[in-house]
Amino acid sequence: AQSVTQLGSHVSVSEGALVLLRCNYSSSVPPYLFWYVQYPNQGLQLLLKYTTGATLVKGINGFEAEFKKSETSFHLTKPSAHMSDAAEYFCAVGGGNTPLVFGKGTRLSVIA
């Protein structure tokens, strides 16, 4: 079975500050890991993913995430927050021929 835990349902940062959204996973098979972003009144879109290979993955809009097997983590970061980053972010785990399992989401607020 696979599961995802996102730490913090709401994160607030100042514009220009570091963004750190935390995700820990549980998987009995080698995981595929993802971050999706949901802007207000829109559906989800893929931000970045880790399947195999390089553990530091880069996504759209300056976001990146690092797969750390020893910590079972896949935290999302961005060096400098922008107002347009305000959205809800979902971590998800896949692999093992089962549908994706999503976390409960973290709402990111960016303060001017």
Add this chain to the structure above:
Amino acid sequence: EAQVTQNPRYLITVTGKKLTVTCSQNMNHEYMSWYRQDPGLGLRQIYYSMNVEVTDKGDVPEGYKVSRKEKRNFPLILESPSPNQTSLYFCASSLVGAETTGELFFGEGSRLTVL
């Protein structure tokens, strides 16, 4: 333009009045799925379909039905809606195999309120 289209986007209905939320994709994807999104609960899968005439239950299928008669369409049917089905619903699609590798394409959502 590649897209997943859901209708209606917003709907208010009453308990027991059957309704259908349509979903259509133009990417020739085999895999389609329905999710509901509720505050504090994230996305939960209702039903999914690996191809035409192949459907399976997700995590929260009670009170819902689906059909997959054509590859592009995957309607969600609420035979007798109840207030606990008030939610934001998303349809998603992907190539088979990609549903486990995360390449899901989502519709814009259908907000349903059952009074």
